[in-house]
Amino acid sequence: MIRVVLPAHLRTLAQVEGEVKLEIQGQATQRLVLDALEARYPMLRGTIRDHTTHQRRAFLRFYACGEDLSQDSPDAPLPEAVEAGAEPFLVVGAMAGG
Amino acid sequence: MSGVRVLVGTRKGAFILTTDGKRQQWEVNGPLFGGWQMYHLKGSPADPNRLYASQTSDWFGQIIQRSSDGGKTWEQPGTKPGEPTTTPDGMPIGESNKFAYDTSPGSAAPLGTHLFYDGTPRPWEFKRVWHLEPSLTDPDTVYAGVEDAALFRTTDGGRSWQELPGMRGHESGSNWAPGAGGLCLHTILLDPSDANRMFIAISAAGVFRTDDAGKTWRPINHGLKSEGIPDPNAEVGHCVHRIAMHPSRPNVLFMQKHWDVMRSDDAGESWHEVSGNLPTDFGFPIDVHANEPDTIYVVPIKSDSEHYPPDGKLRVYRSRTGGNEWEALTKGLPQRDCYVNVLRDAMAVDALDPCGVYFGTSGGQVYASADAGDGWAPIVRDLPAVVSVEVQTLQ
Numbered sequence: 001m002i003r004v005v006l007p008a009h010l011r012t013l014a015q016v017e018g019e020v021k022l023e024i025q026g027q028a029t030q031r032l033v034l035d036a037l038e039a040r041y042p043m044l045r046g047t048i049r050d051h052t053t054h055q056r057r058a059f060l061r062f063y064a065c066g067e068d069l070s071q072d073s074p075d076a077p078l079p080e081a082v083e084a085g086a087e088p089f090l091v092v093g094a095m096a097g098g
Numbered sequence: 099m100s101g102v103r104v105l106v107g108t109r110k111g112a113f114i115l116t117t118d119g120k121r122q123q124w125e126v127n128g129p130l131f132g133g134w135q136m137y138h139l140k141g142s143p144a145d146p147n148r149l150y151a152s153q154t155s156d157w158f159g160q161i162i163q164r165s166s167d168g169g170k171t172w173e174q175p176g177t178k179p180g181e182p183t184t185t186p187d188g189m190p191i192g193e194s195n196k197f198a199y200d201t202s203p204g205s206a207a208p209l210g211t212h213l214f215y216d217g218t219p220r221p222w223e224f225k226r227v228w229h230l231e232p233s234l235t236d237p238d239t240v241y242a243g244v245e246d247a248a249l250f251r252t253t254d255g256g257r258s259w260q261e262l263p264g265m266r267g268h269e270s271g272s273n274w275a276p277g278a279g280g281l282c283l284h285t286i287l288l289d290p291s292d293a294n295r296m297f298i299a300i301s302a303a304g305v306f307r308t309d310d311a312g313k314t315w316r317p318i319n320h321g322l323k324s325e326g327i328p329d330p331n332a333e334v335g336h337c338v339h340r341i342a343m344h345p346s347r348p349n350v351l352f353m354q355k356h357w358d359v360m361r362s363d364d365a366g367e368s369w370h371e372v373s374g375n376l377p378t379d380f381g382f383p384i385d386v387h388a389n390e391p392d393t394i395y396v397v398p399i400k401s402d403s404e405h406y407p408p409d410g411k412l413r414v415y416r417s418r419t420g421g422n423e424w425e426a427l428t429k430g431l432p433q434r435d436c437y438v439n440v441l442r443d444a445m446a447v448d449a450l451d452p453c454g455v456y457f458g459t460s461g462g463q464v465y466a467s468a469d470a471g472d473g474w475a476p477i478v479r480d481l482p483a484v485v486s487v488e489v490q491t492l493q
Contacts, residue, residue, distance in 0.1 A: 009133060009158055013174075043174045046195040047158040059157040093157045 003088040014041040031074040063090040103490040107136035110482035114169045121468040138486045145237035152227040175256035193258040200261040207267025213275040231286035243283035247300045262312040270334040277301030289348045302337035318366030340442040344391035354384040372421025383445035388453045392420040397440040406437035430474035443486040458484025
C-alpha cells in the first residue's frame, strides 16, 4: 500500500481529504504510482504530468523520505519505506507567490 | 421577468453576478474555483443553464468545468460524482482536461515548431485554454482557443476535445510568434448565418477564416499595418487583440489591434482603419451594441508598455457611426489617478433595451452601464484582477 500526499488544490479536484492510499502490483515506481493515482482519480490526469509526454509539470516536485526524487527516472524503484507504507510519496507544488 | 447573469473570470477564481431586468441590485456569488486562474467562462446560447469554464494553473495545468444549472453546481465533464471513473478494464475515462495536438498520420498538422520571441523555432506545447465558444445551436458543442495557438472542439459536452488541425497546420503556422501574453488563439466568432464560417484571431498571427467548418483556413489581414514587424503589411504576423461582430450583420467585423481600431465590411477580405479621434488607438477589448450594429465600444490604453488609461482617466469610447467618430463615456468612471487595464475578453453586452455594457479591470472592478454606456457604476470593486467578462441575458 502506497500513501500519496497531494497539494491542497489537487485534493479539492479529486474530492479527497488527507492522504490517498493506493495498491500497486509489483515494484513501486513513480510511473506506477501516478498511473494508479490517475486511474482512480481521472480528474487529475494532466495536472501532475503532461497528458501526452507524461513529463512532470515544471512547478511540481516529488519527495519521499526527505529526498527529492523529482529528477529520478519514473521507472526507478521508490524507497522501501514508501513501498511499505511507512513513509508517504509527496507531490509538492513549487513554493512561489502568484 | 428578464434578468442578467455576468460570468467573471479572475486571476484567483470565478464570480457570478446576477440581477433582474432593472439591473440596479446585484448579487455576487463566488469565488468559485478559488486560487485558480479562470481565463474564461461562457454560457451556451442554446441552453443558458449550460456553462463552460476554463480553469488553469501554472502548477497543475488545464481543467475544464461544466455547469448544467446556471452555475449553481459544477463538474468536470465525464467525472460526475457517483459515476464510474474507469472503464471495466481500469482505464481512466475522464478525458475532459486533455488537449492533445492532432499529430495522427494523415493529419494536416504534424507537430512541428513555431517561432519564439527571439525568432528561434520552438516546439508546439499546449499551455491553457484562453477562450471557450459554445455552439449557437448545440449545448454539447464548444470550440476552445488555446495557447500555443490552436483550435479544439468538443461535441460531447466537454468530455473529450479534438483539435481542428487545419488551423495550426496552416502553411504559415511555423512562422507564428507569440505576443506579450503568449501565442494564443483568443477570439472565436461563429457566423450565425453560415454554419460553415468561423473567424478566429491569434496574437501575434492575425485573423483567419474558415468557410468549410474548420477544415481549412486562410488569413484575412489585408489592410492591416503593423510597425515593428519585418513587413508592416505582411499577410500574417499581426497582433490582433480582439474582433467583434453583430449577429445581424456577420460580414461587418470590428477589430482592436495592438495599435489601430479597424473595420471590415466584407467578412475580413479587407480592413480599413476607424481609429478617428480616439486619444490612443491601443487597447484590448472591442464590442458591439446588442441592438445597434453600428454602435461600438473600446477602452483606449496609453501604449503597448503603459497598460493603463491615458491621463489616469478611465474612459470607454463609443462610436455610433461604426468607427471614426468617437465620444468619451465618463459618467460614473474614475476620472483621476486610475491606472488599471481592461483585457481583451473583459467586455460584454447584454441584449436588453437599453443595451447593458459591462467590463472588468485589472484592479478587480466590474463596471456596468444599463443605458448603453451613458452612465456607469461598479457592480463590485475589489475582486482579483479580472481576466474575462461574459454576459447572459435571461428570459
